[in-house]
Amino acid sequence: MTHHILAVDANTHRNISIALFIVFVAITLGITLWASRQNRTAADYYAGGRSFSAVQNGLAVSGDYMSAASFLGIAGLIALTGYDGFLYSIGFLVAWLVALLLVAELLRNSGRFTMADVLSFRMRQRPVRTAAGVSTITVSIFYLLAQMVGAGALVGLLLNVKGEGAKIWTIVVVGALMIFYVVVGGMKGTTWVQIIKAVMLLGGALVMTIWVLAKFNFNLSSLLGAAAEKSGKGASFLAPGGNYGKTNLLSKLDLISLGLALVLGTAGLPHILIRFYTVPDARTARRSVNWAIGLIGAFYLMTLALGFGAAALVGSKAISAQNAAGNTAAPQLAESLGGGPGSGGGAVFLAIIAAVAFATILAVVAGLTLASSSSFAHDIFANVIKRGQASEQDEVRVARFAAVAIGAISIVLSIFARGQNVAFLVALAFAIAASANLPTLLFSLFWRRFNTRGAVWGIYAGLISSIGLVLMSPICWGGKSSTLPAGNATALFSKTIEAPFPLQNPGIISIPVGFLFAWLGTITAKEVASATKYAELEVRALTGAGAH
Amino acid sequence: MADTSAAPPRGEEGSSLAAVQDEPEFAELRRRLRTFVFPMTLAFLAWYLLYVVCSAFARGFMAHKLVGNINVGLVFGLLQFVSTFGIAYAYSRYARTRLDPLADKVRADIDGGAA
Numbered sequence: 001m002t003h004h005i006l007a008v009d010a011n012t013h014r015n016i017s018i019a020l021f022i023v024f025v026a027i028t029l030g031i032t033l034w035a036s037r038q039n040r041t042a043a044d045y046y047a048g049g050r051s052f053s054a055v056q057n058g059l060a061v062s063g064d065y066m067s068a069a070s071f072l073g074i075a076g077l078i079a080l081t082g083y084d085g086f087l088y089s090i091g092f093l094v095a096w097l098v099a100l101l102l103v104a105e106l107l108r109n110s111g112r113f114t115m116a117d118v119l120s121f122r123m124r125q126r127p128v129r130t131a132a133g134v135s136t137i138t139v140s141i142f143y144l145l146a147q148m149v150g151a152g153a154l155v156g157l158l159l160n161v162k163g164e165g166a167k168i169w170t171i172v173v174v175g176a177l178m179i180f181y182v183v184v185g186g187m188k189g190t191t192w193v194q195i196i197k198a199v200m201l202l203g204g205a206l207v208m209t210i211w212v213l214a215k216f217n218f219n220l221s222s223l224l225g226a227a228a229e230k231s232g233k234g235a236s237f238l239a240p241g242g243n244y245g246k247t248n249l250l251s252k253l254d255l256i257s258l259g260l261a262l263v264l265g266t267a268g269l270p271h272i273l274i275r276f277y278t279v280p281d282a283r284t285a286r287r288s289v290n291w292a293i294g295l296i297g298a299f300y301l302m303t304l305a306l307g308f309g310a311a312a313l314v315g316s317k318a319i320s321a322q323n324a325a326g327n328t329a330a331p332q333l334a335e336s337l338g339g340g341p342g343s344g345g346g347a348v349f350l351a352i353i354a355a356v357a358f359a360t361i362l363a364v365v366a367g368l369t370l371a372s373s374s375s376f377a378h379d380i381f382a383n384v385i386k387r388g389q390a391s392e393q394d395e396v397r398v399a400r401f402a403a404v405a406i407g408a409i410s411i412v413l414s415i416f417a418r419g420q421n422v423a424f425l426v427a428l429a430f431a432i433a434a435s436a437n438l439p440t441l442l443f444s445l446f447w448r449r450f451n452t453r454g455a456v457w458g459i460y461a462g463l464i465s466s467i468g469l470v471l472m473s474p475i476c477w478g479g480k481s482s483t484l485p486a487g488n489a490t491a492l493f494s495k496t497i498e499a500p501f502p503l504q505n506p507g508i509i510s511i512p513v514g515f516l517f518a519w520l521g522t523i524t525a526k527e528v529a530s531a532t533k534y535a536e537l538e539v540r541a542l543t544g545a546g547a548h
Numbered sequence: 549m550a551d552t553s554a555a556p557p558r559g560e561e562g563s564s565l566a567a568v569q570d571e572p573e574f575a576e577l578r579r580r581l582r583t584f585v586f587p588m589t590l591a592f593l594a595w596y597l598l599y600v601v602c603s604a605f606a607r608g609f610m611a612h613k614l615v616g617n618i619n620v621g622l623v624f625g626l627l628q629f630v631s632t633f634g635i636a637y638a639y640s641r642y643a644r645t646r647l648d649p650l651a652d653k654v655r656a657d658i659d660g661g662a663a
Contacts, residue, residue, distance in 0.1 A: 083621055087603060090628045094596045097635055101585040221616030228617065239611030239621050240603040252604035259600035263593065283648065286640060293636045297629055446582075535569035542577055543655040545565055 012344070013335075014159045016351035024196070024359050025177065031192045032185035042392040043548070045186035045399060046113040046374050047277040050548070054284045056195060058291020061275050063194030064367040065092075065266075065292070066201060066299055067143075068150050068327075068360050069426045074300070075333075076326025078307020080316050082227070082237035084244050085307055087255070089300035091262025096296065098267040098438075100289045105282035106445050106541040107273060112548045115273045115437065116379040119444050119459075122533035123452040126384050131459040133379035135436045136270040138463060139429050140372035141410060143271075144365055146425035148174055148414035150327070151361045157328050158354035167418050174362060175411035181366040182373065182403040190366045191278060197363035202299060204356040208330070209302040211337045212309035223305070226312035237311070251483045254503040258427060261507030265430030268437030271371035282544050306330055313337070325423060331357065369410075373402035421490040424475050424504065428466065431507045435514035436462030443518050445541060448534050450518070453525035458518025465513040469506035474499040568658055577650045584642055592635055599624055 039045050052060065067073075070092060077085030111117035116132035151174045152167035159166075181189050216223040224238055231237040245252035266272060276285045310319060310329040313336045322328040331353045335341055338349030377399035382390040390398075440458040443450040470476070474484050478491025479498035489495060503509075522529075540546055568574050602610055602624065610621035 084603075086622075086625050087600070090596070090599065090625055094592065094628055094632050097592050097632060098589065100636055101589055101639055221618055224617040224622075235611065235613070235617070235619075238617060238619055239607060241607050245604045255604045256597075256600055259597070259603075263596055286643065290636055290640055293632065297633060301629065532566045535566035536564070538578065539565045539568045539574065539654075539658075542574070542581060543568075543651045543658065545568075545655050545658045 011160070013347035013351040013354070014161070016348055017159055017354045020351060020355035021358050024200070024355060025362075028181065028189075028193045028196060028362075031196075032181050032189035035185040035189035035192065038188060039186045042113070042396050044188065045396045046274070046378065048187040048191050050278060050280050052191060052278045052288075054279065054287035055291055056191070057275060057279050057284070057288035058295060059198040060191045060194040060278070061272065061288060061292040062295040062299070063196075063198035063201070063363050064271055064275060065296060066198070066360065067364045067426070068147060068154070068357060069423070070300070070303070071201060071205070071360055072150075072154070072327045072330055072357060073325075073423065073426075074303045075306040075310060076319070076323070076329040077243065078304065079310035079314070079319050079329035079333075080326040081242035082231060082233065082308075082311070083240050084242045086304060087240070087244070087259065088262065089303055091259050092266070093293070093297050093300050095263045095266035096289065096293045098264065099272070100286065100293065102442060102445070103267045103273070104276050104285045104289050107441075108276045108279070108282045108285040109544045109547045110445075110537055110541040111277065113274065113277060113378045114375050115270045115441070116375065116383075119440055119455055120379075120383075121444065121537050122530055123444075123455050125388070128452055128455045128459075129379040129383045131456045132437075132440075133375045133384070135432065135459050135463050136375040136379070137372045137406070138467075139269065139432050139437070140271060140368040140375075141406065141413075142425045142432070143269075143429040144368045144372075144406075144410045145414055145417060146422050146429070147361050147365050147368070148410060149417050149420070149422045151358065152414065152418045153323075154327060154357065154361075157322055158331055158350075158357065164418075168415055171411055171414045171418065174358075174365060175407050175414070177362055178366040178369050179404055179407035181362075182369045182407070183400045187274075187278060187370060190363075190370050191275075193366055194363045197359045198295065200356050200359050202295060204353055205299060205302040205306065208309070208334060208337060208353070209305040212305050212313070212333070215309075215313070215337075223308055223312060227308040230312050230315050232316075248482055250502045253508060254483065254505055257503055257505035257508035260511055261427060261431040261434050261505060264434035264438050264507075264511060266433070268433035268441060269429070270375060270433075270437070271367045274371055274374060275367075277548075281547065306333060309333055310336075325421075365410075369403050369407055372406050373399050376402040376406070420492060424470070427505060428470055431466045431470075431505060431510060432463055434462075434507055435466045435510040436460075439511075439514040439518045443522070445537075447522075448531070449529050450522050451525050451527050451529040453527065454518045454520075454522030457521030458514055461517030462510055462514030466506045466510035469501050469503070469510060472499060472501035473504050473506070474502070475504050565658065568654065571654070571657075573650065573657075574654050577647065577654060580646050580650065584639065584646075588635060588639065592631065595631060596628060599628055 074085045074088050116129045119132045120128040148171050152171045155170040228237040244255040279285050310333040314332045319329045334353035335346040335350040338345035340346050377395050381398045382395045436459045440455045474488050476493045477497045477499035478488035478495040480487045481498045483502045612620045
């Protein structure tokens, strides 16, 4: 390699990137076609035949969870603002304990295909499934938009192409591929896409981490020192406060609000929950969560090295010159490790990491499309519209149509939103999951008296309050305020009007609201919860008796 | 996996799943699950919130340097990783030794009854 450095023009890394990405796409398309021949029953389509092992599902869970927001977003946040990016990593990891201790096994034992299976188990089917379906589809589409708009924005930077046409084409290609994976491969094909992506992402991050640490003789302190020095902020770069809670009490509450949504949201994300159905039993689900905790934890530790490494080796000035949000920090770090801009090694390594980033986005959007289309077909179509009378074939056919429709809607919305700053949608998806889904899920599993009205009120109250508060927040209204003395230049509705709700993260209000209304609905309903149905749910959930 | 030899024939074999809830073995299983997961959840959420609150309000403390450039905030954050791995391990061991055998036994009784 070192003897034959190629003459590098600006297009070298673009060509390598595209070639690598095509290899990834070709392999995953092949697997998807293979998986399609194995798809016979609804359990194959929705749950991959429940045949994945703990390691496989642990990797797939990690692949579904480690979005571009965590890979590029957190590394960028650390590179630009220092310590505060680490807060995201910790919330995203600790959250898995909620899933492990309270949700994964019980859900696997008592549900079949969707989150609503558990929520509606002992309730009146139609109202609860409608609410859970609406919440599932809303969370998934918000998350999808963040990923797809991100893909459009990244392609220009990573592949060095300019113009709106490139963004639009990227969104269309990513959307078309995700629809293909889901419609043709179902859960089995999608799971394999996530497994391959997880291996690529973890491998890429590991190589970069070791490389960065080697540059500092594996001395963490000198890496941190170099990052702090190059940032120009000194020791404060290594302490909290670079990004969150800079001004007053409200902005500090905003940080706590974000922390709450991160830690409580994961166990309510529908695309994560349905992954627990892909294994044979609850104990495999438990072991797969343990694998996921190990892999995701290792990954977030590596983002620390990547973020501070980018701060030390690339520098915040060069990063924010490429992308104000810092999303290109990890790829720029790769370029620097490979030999710097203009070098052959730099171009190759940048190309590899850029291809990994696109594989990452693709796997996550496929998981989200699958979760939302499954919920539409299984909850809304089969149980609300057809009142449980639809045949399995009809249900799966509707699921495939729904995947095409949701994919198409996401493509169109992403094209319209491509100029907006939609990074907040990831945090919003977590806030909705924590406010609307988690309260009802926990009450369903653990509270005997919980009833239909409680479930419906809990979901809608959590959903409406979290979205409503964001619509009134500085994300939408960018006028100067006590929390944002400089205003928000990327506000969606107005740059001058002050936001009526001062926090950007709704969780601190909307999560208690979700729990409160789930409780209030329950105690005000005339309907008495069926003790027999709760007994049956509890016996199934705890023992696995009668599990699908 | 179910140890069917441990399920001697009983009188109430036709009982539905719901009736199992009243049996002492199931009550014990539920007690064991809840006495572990509820306090543990409160504990790790409190530990995590302490970290977030310190990040917001105790910045001098978090910025305090311990060794070289390594400060309290970094160590506190890394301890969240350690506690997460530790709790996941502790729960899995507890489940394997205290929950799974009992769940198998209750389930074997149910399967025996349904047969």
